[in-house]
Amino acid sequence: MFRAILSVLILTLAFVGNVSAEQKQKVGNYDIHYVALSSTFLTPSIAKSYGIKRSSYIGIINISVLDTSQEGNPPVPVEISGIANNLLDARIELKFREIREGKAIYYVAEVPYRDDQEINFKVAIKYNNKLNTQLKFKQKFYVE
DSSP states (O other): OHHHHHHHHHHHHTTOTTSOOOEEEEETTEEEEEEEEEGGGSOHHHHHHTTOOOOTTEEEEEEEEEETTSTTOOBOOOEEEEEEEETTOOEEEEOOEEEEETTEEEEEEEEEOOTTEEEEEEEEEEETTTEEEEEEEEEEEOOO
């Protein structure tokens, strides 16, 4: 269900001018999919069922890692940690939670923000001894 909702969110975001849609980074045989968006894009029931606080001042980061060397590109469980910092270099440790739904595996973290604020993300991702990389991206958030 979360995967279906995330797909709808990504399609919705493609038409919203002030938010980036899903992004992907390829590292060896792995595709790292990531998206950062306002928690208000989630419906109240979905946010409640996953323990995510809905607020115009809280963003969510969703990351999943797929193994492209296997048929069907199955998701893989990873070790994940990260930090977020704004342009004033205020740092926030990201506390990722693993969400499993059927065969899907997602890692979700919340990050507070202010209106018209750009946040830089650095996320370390490890999978056994097969993947050890750092994902860096930035996202500008707006208060609704």
